[in-house]
Amino acid sequence: MKERVLPAEWAAQQATVLVWPRSGGDWGNGLDAARDAIAEFAAVLCDYQPVILAAADAECRASIxxxxxxxxxxxxxxxxxxxDDIWARDTGPITVFDDGARRFLDFRFDGWGGQFEASRDDAFTAALHATGVLGDCPIERHEITLEGGSIESNGAGAVLTTERCLLQGRRNxxxxxxxxxxxxxxxxxxETVHWLTQGDLIGDDTDGHIDTLARFVAADTIAYQGCRDPQDAHHDALAAMAKELDALRDARGRPYRLVELPLPSPVHDPEDGHRLPAGYANFLIANGCVVIPAFDDPADDDAHEIIAGLFPDRDIRRVDSRALIRQHGGLHCAAMQIPAELPR
Structure with missing residues (x-):
């Protein structure tokens, strides 16, 4: 029987997949700012590893x-x-290794439970694979609906997820x-699935993707989104989530080391004023660096210092994420890593 492994994000990577915001999408008058954010993100990542940038049409190619x-x-x-949209974390390939051989998984994507048009995004992984840019490793289609942002792997057989996303019935x-x-x-x-029932960010339309809430940063360590302000609407739910995380045990019965991340001051949509799901858990790990979201907030510095302590051998790079958060996403949501093939 083959041993299948879902690698952790800190494993060696071949490339990062990003998607260029298209003019016919949902960005409206925020399109130029979103493109600037993705361009800055790509430029930072290219200091460390290749970037694959998907262009939807000729206008996208020209603007790139x-x-x-x-x-x-x-x-x-x-x-x-x-x-349809830029959120490659949820539409791009999830990569596993079968006895050391890399395989790309293509899950069904339905626009976060049928909320948005998603036919092109559902076909995105297969279309990307067909270009040959990922190499010749096989692709495997699964008809269950699963988004990369809904699962978080420690590379040792355990994943974090939320009941709200996987079990509420909107998807499967x-x-x-x-x-x-x-x-x-x-x-x-x-081998082990850790379920969270608590914790949410106001404005999140993914039904509680784990990559906005709690992230493995080592096989035995979880960084999570906290909230120290008792007057903030997030406080009680995130405190309850912290208690759930504290109760988790790994396959050998050991607790995980927990590291709290600060919460930025509320970020609101400039047009209608609704609160946006800004947080620091939505960082991206790449070869030699961790790219963290910034919101022009004093907590940016605190998050930088904490994450630097978790990754002492990687550079910490910031990308202003205010343009992306207007569409309720962030850096991790916009990127999917392609793990490197294992040495043979």
């Missing part, structure tokens, strides 16, 4: 070619792949906890 940060940027590869109506665990074990090689 004209962008001041992307001109002659290496190692950047621009590929033509149709898409027939899933109960037992069926969900079986599906994760079959597709991802998961």
């Amino acid at each position: 070619a004209a962008h001041r940060l992307l001109a002659d940027l290496a190692p950047l590869s621009v590929v033509d792949v149709a898409n 109506a027939d899933f109960d906890r037992e069926r969900a665990i079986a599906a994760l074990a079959d597709a991802l090689g998961v």
Whole structure:
């Protein structure tokens, strides 16, 4: 029987997949700012590893070619792949290893439970693979609905997820906890599933993606989104989540080391004023660096210091994420790592 492993994000990477915001999407008058944010993100990542940037159409290609940060940027590869939106974490390939051989998994994507048009995003992984930019490793289609932002792997057989996302019935109506665990074990090689029932960020429209709340930063360590202000609407739910995390035990019965991240001051949509799901757990780990969101907030410095302590051998780079958070996403949501093939 093959051993299947879902690697941790800090494993060696071949590239990062990003998607260029398209003019026909939901960005409205925030399109230029979103493009600037993705360009800055790509430029930072290219200091450490290749970036694959998906362009939906000719206008996207032209705007990429004209962008001041992307001109002659290496190692950047621009590929033509149709898409609905930029959130590659949820539409891109989830990579596993079968006895050391890399395999790309293509799960069904339905627009976060049917909230948004998603036909092109559902086809995104297969279309990206067909370009050849990922290499010749096989692709495996799964008809269950699963988004990369809803699972967090420690690389040692454990994943974190939320009941709200996987079990509420919006995506896979027939899933109960037992069926969900079986599906994760079959597709991802998961041995332990840690379920969170508490914690949420106001404005999140993913039904509680774990990558906005709690992240493995080592096999035995979890960084989580905290809130120290008792007057903040997040306080009680995030405190309850911290208690759930404290009660978790690994496969050998040991508690995880927990590290709290600060919460930035409330960020509101400039048009209608609703609160946006800004937080620091939505960072991205890449080769030699961790890219963290910034919100022009004093807590940016605190988050930087904490995350630097968790990754002493990696550079900590900041990217202003206020343009992306307007569409309720962030850096991690916008990127999917492609793990490097293992030495043979």
